[in-house]
Amino acid sequence: MKKNRKIFIAVDTNSTSRAKKIIQYTKKLKIGYKFGLEFFNSKNGRSFVSKLKKKIVFADLKLNDIPNTCSSTIKTLRDLKINYLTVHISSGLDSLKAVKNFSGKTKIVGVSTLTSLNDKDLRETGHTRSVKNLVIQQAKLAKKANLDAIVCSAHEAPYVKKIFKKEIITPGIRLVGDKAKDQKRIMTPKKAFENGANSIVIGRSITKGNIRKNIKKLIKSLN
Numbered sequence: 001m002k003k004n005r006k007i008f009i010a011v012d013t014n015s016t017s018r019a020k021k022i023i024q025y026t027k028k029l030k031i032g033y034k035f036g037l038e039f040f041n042s043k044n045g046r047s048f049v050s051k052l053k054k055k056i057v058f059a060d061l062k063l064n065d066i067p068n069t070c071s072s073t074i075k076t077l078r079d080l081k082i083n084y085l086t087v088h089i090s091s092g093l094d095s096l097k098a099v100k101n102f103s104g105k106t107k108i109v110g111v112s113t114l115t116s117l118n119d120k121d122l123r124e125t126g127h128t129r130s131v132k133n134l135v136i137q138q139a140k141l142a143k144k145a146n147l148d149a150i151v152c153s154a155h156e157a158p159y160v161k162k163i164f165k166k167e168i169i170t171p172g173i174r175l176v177g178d179k180a181k182d183q184k185r186i187m188t189p190k191k192a193f194e195n196g197a198n199s200i201v202i203g204r205s206i207t208k209g210n211i212r213k214n215i216k217k218l219i220k221s222l223n
C-alpha cells in the first residue's frame with residue numbers, strides 16, 4: 001500500500017472483547033481504529049478507549065449541536081488521546097469553529113452527507129440539492145472553518161479535492177462482492193484511493209465473519 005494512504009477500521013460493536021479481537025488481528029498493519037456511537041455508548045466502551053496505547057484513535061461521535069454543546073463536549077473528551085473527532089458540517093459554521101477552537105492536538109473531521117443517503121433521501125429531508133452539489137457546498141464550509149479533514153463518499157472525492165486540500169476520508173467501502181447493506185454510495189478500497197481518498201473507513205467488510213481472511217483480501221486488493 002502507498003505510504004500516505006491510511007485505513008481506519010470501524011470498530012462497530014458493543015463488545016470490548018470483539019474490539020480486542022479486531023485490534024489483535026490487525027496489529028501488524030498501520031491502521032487507525034474508529035469508535036462510533038455504538039462502542040462509545042456501550043458499558044465499557046469509553047474506558048476501553050481511554051486505555052488504548054500507541055493506536056490511532058478516531059472518535060466518530062458525529063457532533064451535531066449548538067456551538068456551546070459542541071465545545072463543551074470536546075472539553076469532556078480531554079482525558080482521552082483522540083487523534084480524530086467528527087462533527088457534522090450541517091451543524092453550521094459557528095459550531096465547527098467552536099469545536100476547532102478547543103480541539104488541541106485532535107484533528108477535527110467534518111462529516112458531509114452520510115454515505116447511506118442518495119438524492120431521493122435528501123429530497124425527503126427537505127434538501128433541494130443533489131448529493132454531489134450538497135457535498136461540494138459542505139466542503140466549502142469545512143474549508144472556511146479550517147477543519148483538518150472531511151468525510152464524504154469516494155464518489156464525491158474528485159470534486160471535494162478541488163476545494164478541500166487536506167485529508168479526505170471515505171466510508172462506504174466494500175470489498176469486491178460484498179453487499180452494500182444500508183450504504184448507498186459505496187466503492188471498493190482500490191477505486192476509492194484512485195478517486196482521491198487519502199484514507200478509507202471500512203467496517204463490516206472486515207469485522208463481520210473471518211477478520212484475518214478479510215484483512216488479507218483487503219491488502220491483496222490494494223497491491
Ligand code: C5P
Binds near residue numbers: 012114151
Ligand atoms: O460497515 P461499514 O463499512 O458500512 O461502516 C462504515 C462506518 O463509517 C460506520 O461506522 C459509519 O458510522 C461510518 N460513516 C459512514 N458514513 C459517513 C460517516 C461515517 O458510513 N458519512
